[in-house]
Amino acid sequence: MKDVSFGQYYNTTSFVHKMDARVKILLSIAYIVAVFLVKEFHFYGFLAAFLFIVLTTIFSKVPFFSVLRSVKGILFFVIFSAVLQIFFNTAGEVVFSWKFITITDKGLLKAGFIVCRIMMIVMGTALLTLTTTPVELADGIESLLSPLKLIKFPVHEFALIMSIALRFIPTLMEETDRIIKAQKARGADFESGNLIKRAKAMIPILIPLLVSSFRRADELADAMDARCYSGSKGRTKYKKQRITYRDIIGFLVLAGLIVGIVFLNGV
Amino acid sequence: MFYIPFTCEKFFWVLKYNKSIKRGSLLKIIEVKNLTYAYAKGKEVLKNLNIEIEKGEFVAIIGHNGSGKSTFAKLLNALFVPKEGEVLVGGLNTKDKNSVHEIRKKVGVVFQNPDNQLVASIVEDDVAFGPENIGAKREEIEERINFALDAVNMQEFRKRTPTKLSGGQKQRVAIAGVLAIKPEVLVLDESTAMLDPRGRREVIEIVKDLNKKGMTVILITHYMEEVVNADRVIVLSEGEKILEGTPKQIFAKKEELTRVGLSLPPATILADKLREKGVNIGEVLTPQELKEELCKLFVKI
Structure with missing residues (x-):
């Protein structure tokens, strides 16, 4: 296993990086809503949404390629939905017909439309994770979920679990790597055989990993207790996120986008 | 003309005398009285232990595997509660549930594996964990982080992620995390066991330095070369205290040490x-x- 840095955070300082994580999360959700607001076959609405991505990318100093690459993970899904639309949408005029396959102009348009929509959403959320560290994200989510405390939802514990999980990903990766090497040294074979055989070969990796995770959890709990941890009661926070002018600008730009899309929809 | 120096002398004599009184009785930070401890089902891990530790002292506790030395560390900060006898920290009993928080503020414990002690993905956030838990204000947390990172000489790694650091550096961050609570006693429970020689040296240097600045240190270890720096050495075997004295006195008893599986x-x-x-x-x-x-x-x- 190579050096796997978790998430896809792009380390730099920029306008977007400095924005409050909570605002960024909310804006990402608002952006998804905006993309869904675009009426079918409204080219200008998509152009506006796309321009927003381009603009944010420029202000975040993240290379555009990195943003685009985020689509790679769901490429299959994109192609699948596009193919579904092309072959099974029978509305509109037929442009191509061969035996049982009929392709209509509406189907093609709709496929293009869906591809655009998914890509915009993915790129929008990728910008969030590219410009926000996992810790900031966890803190942001904690802060945003804090109203749930009223219904006794353990928001603080939830956020702590998330940030500890993030903290331990690289450690457990290293551990997995070590176990794989140790088992290989004892003659374990992970590469040959059919799928079932290979899945079975994972057991000698998973069991030691599980056992050691429990031991780690136990030790971590002791270490946390030793450092006076006693739940959220009476606890303060070192890093408080603050709303700055950047967040207001971001908010205004996105509000502008939504108004624009709604306006274009009406035209 | 004559009596001024005389009174001065007397004055200093009184000062000295007072100090010796304090060293004798008042400044005991940890008192372990007739301590016996056993895990849920099983034999006693610690038997009838009596240990007193003074403020500012550097005490090393040695013993081979299974001597009960790690259990002892957890009894000092109320992670474990004695079955019989008691542990007093600055006069507070670890059996008293209401003083557990205070006790943990006084006694900071650093454990063996640095990887399993760090809670955050960034050094400064991890050091902030303790101060956050005791409800310190933002400025105070900042001040405590600076103090702790300076003490372990890790200020330049403040914004780094611990997983990318060496073992010794990680353990220094773990020590900083404990120091940020500003404890009176620093307990190191085999904190050098998983480190390479260089990392071990780094950690021991820092511990020695902290002790010079007045920190009470309890070093639990099985590396004999670390013990030589201590003011006092306590040897545990099968849960019992079998030897106690200065490093010189202890290492003079070569036969007894080898008998309990320890070397020089x-x-x-x-x-x-x-x-x-x-x-x-x-x-x-x-x-x-x-x-x-x-x-x-x-x-x-």
């Missing part, structure tokens, strides 16, 4: 072997002392 510091072993070969060499504990003794010989020749 490398420098002492070398000196002993030289003596066997007829080299006239004094008692040594550290490589430094060994060097000096050998130089003396050289001068004699």
Whole structure:
């Protein structure tokens, strides 16, 4: 296993990086809503949404390629939905017909439309994770979920679990790597055989990993207790996120986008 | 003309006298009385232990595996509660549930595996964890982080992620995380066991330095060369205290140490072997002392 840095955070300082994580999360959700607001076959609405991505990318100093690459993970899904639309949408005029396959102009348009929509959403959320560290994200989510405390939802514990999980990903990766090497040294074979055989070969990796995770959890709990941890009661926070002018600008730009899309929809 | 120096002298004498009184009784930070501890089902891990530790002291606790030394560390900060007897920290009993928080503020424990002690993905956030738990204000947390990172000489790694650091550096961050609570006693529970020699040296240097600045240190270890720096050494075996004294006194009892599965510091072993070969060499504990003794010989020749 190579050096796997978790998430896809792009380390730099920029306008977007400095924005409050909570605002960024909310804006990402608002952006998804905006993309869904675009009426079918409204080219200008998509152009506006796309321009927003381009603009944010420029202000975040993240290379555009990195943003685009985020689509790679769901490429299959994109192609699948596009193919579904092309072959099974029978509305509109037929442009191509061969035996049982009929392709209509509406189907093609709709496929293009869906591809655009998914890509915009993915790129929008990728910008969030590219410009926000996992810790900031966890803190942001904690802060945003804090109203749930009223219904006794353990928001603080939830956020702590998330940030500890993030903290331990690289450690457990290293551990997995070590176990794989140790088992290989004892003659374990992970590469040959059919799928079932290979899945079975994972057991000698998973069991030691599980056992050691429990031991780690136990030790971590002791270490946390030793450092006076006693739940959220009476606890303060070192890093408080603050709303700055950047967040207001971001908010205004996105509000502008939504108004624009709604306006274009009406035209 | 004459009585002024006289009173001065008397005054200083009183000061000295007072200090000796305090060292004798008032400044005991940890008192372990008739302590017995056993896990849920099983034999007693610690038996009838009596240990007193004074403020500012550097105490090393040694023992082979299963001697109960790690259990002892967890009894000091109320992670475990004695089955019989009691542990008092600055007068507070670890059995009293209401003083557990206060006790943990006074006694900071650093454990063996640095990876399993760090909670956050960034050094400064991890050091902030303790101060956050005791409800410190933002400015105060900042001040405590600076104090702790300076103490372990890790200020420049403040924004880094711990997983990318070396073992010694990680353990220094873990020590900083404990120091940020500003404890009165620092307990190191085999904190050097998983480190390479260099990391071990880094950690021991920092611990020595902290002790010089007045921190009470309890070092639990099985590396004999770390013990030589202590004011007092306590040897545990099968849950019992079998020896206690200065490093010199302890390492003079070679037979008893070997009987409980412990060895001598490398420098002492070398000196002993030289003596066997007829080299006239004094008692040594550290490589430094060994060097000096050998130089003396050289001068004699």
